[in-house]
Amino acid sequence: MKITKVETIHVDEFWQMCWIRIHTDSGEIGLGETWYLPKAVSAVVHEIYGPTLIGRDPMDREGIWDELFKLTGIFTYSGAELRALSAIDIALWDVVGQALDQPIYNLLGGKCRDKIRVYNTIGSYGEWQDNEFEQKDPVGFLQSLIDEGISTVKCYYMAAYAAESQGNFVSSKQIREGLEPLAKQRKALGDQIEIAHDGGGQWALAPAIRITQAMDEYDILWQEEMIHPINAKAHLKLAEETRTPICAAERLMTRYEFREYIENGSAEIVMPDLIWTGGISETKKIATLADTYQTSIAPHDWTGPVNVFACAHVSMNAPNVMIQETNRAYYRGWYDKFIEPNIIIKDGYLEAPEGPGLGTRLKDDVFNRSDIHVESTTESHTWEAVGFIDPGQKVSHFFSPKVPENQPKNTH
Known part of the structure; x- marks a missing residue:
């Protein structure tokens, strides 16, 4: 079982609420939620957390939580980062509960x-x-x-x-x-x-x-x-x-x-x-x-x-x-x-x-609302905190482990 898509969903009528759905290649759709500043939460999800989750096994909830917490811990662990992590964690538990046909408790x-x-x-x-x-x-x-x-x-x-x-x-x-x-x-x-x-x-x-x-x-x-x-x-x-x-x-x-x-x-x-x-x-x-x-x-x-x-x-x-x-x-x-x-x-x-799982789901007609906003991540990539491409980088290092493409690697 692998994660294939991470969605954020919010509606204008309730403008502080944000849902996250995690899709798997075996058909499970896990649901999570947080509250306050859904656009900020969505930015965290699709810039950092979502690409990190694609291809991962949702069974590995403990390791995923720790990795995501430390990933943003380089600059903070609270705010939109923790709200996004909270919703993702709920969705992962929901996925696993569905997969095992068991309630989360x-x-x-x-x-x-x-x-x-x-x-x-x-x-x-x-x-x-x-x-x-x-x-x-x-x-x-x-x-x-x-x-x-x-x-x-x-x-x-x-x-x-x-x-x-x-x-x-x-x-x-x-x-x-x-x-x-x-x-x-x-x-x-x-x-x-x-x-x-x-x-x-x-x-x-x-x-x-x-x-x-x-x-x-x-x-x-x-x-x-x-x-x-x-x-x-x-x-x-x-x-x-x-x-x-x-x-x-x-x-x-x-x-x-x-x-x-x-x-x-x-x-x-x-x-x-x-x-x-x-x-x-x-x-x-x-x-x-x-x-x-x-x-x-x-x-x-x-x-x-x-x-x-x-x-x-x-x-x-x-x-x-x-x-x-x-x-x-x-x-x-x-x-x-x-x-x-x-x-x-x-x-x-x-x-x-x-x-199984949470025991509830979003209604289908939610996605027919005129005020709904849905954003998806389906591609995996490694988020780096440096924030720019170093044109002179030739070696992998702690702050930027991925050497930019088309630059020769230093073998010394």
Whole structure:
């Protein structure tokens, strides 16, 4: 089995979403996904990663991941490079699962569970205007989740107040105003639903401490990204100042960035975003690292439909998964436009995907859309970082191993 084509696909309607499909000579088509700047991701894929993949065996997922990570590591490993690698990794797992007629969770070592508890992050699309619902009727919004069997929600009570001071100041009045919906929800519903809070990485440490301490009385499930995750010691200080567990963080990339937060205890709940942090392969390693510190993970999702499927496989396999993020406005509002089948959430739980590989695919009519952009790579070549052809090069060397054609080789 060899890779014959690598595609990137994006549509104008959802201009941050990017899919990658990997085709093989035996007919498998693996699907991956990432989110943000699809044109930048496509450039990385077709200039660097795609030509490197052509002719390779998709079974060699570990070696391919390491090679691509190090290939762009000469100048960076994050940004569009890592988002592209994340989507490629998902697609490779999908290919192998199809080839072996097994769901990905079986390839990871089998299931620890058949379903995983979900929490609902507030979102909006079409008829599903949950942001408006929450603002107009915060108690009714949570009750609507409870009625569906969803036992956990994530809200953004204080995020709107950060812009005024660039996150450097928050007043007691603002805290009181921001937490009024939370107070109403707790008074009306008690402990019928767990509530997590996301600060969007908007606050400096001092106001973040003030906010989290003010929220402690409401028995919050976790505080997520109250500060930007760029300083593990600052996160540890925040954790020490509140009784609510600190969750970190979808903005940490790969196990190398998560390591310090896990080791020093500042990430009391670990939240990798699979389509940003390195795909299924890397998320599994992050989960294992967290498990050695008796720390749970809660995979992040606030993006496209393929991510939820990929997360579902990790969530079924990794023993230390706590809960899985979902967004009902998305999976009910627009996921069906693009994939078949959709995820199944029943009584507040995401069920294990069925079928080989991911267990979903892009619908055929996606490729008939007038706003679709598809780019393909079918030829193999070796990417070189130097960025120019040296007219005087006669020998192979580390920076430019391929001697330009029509130049005599130095035999000395």
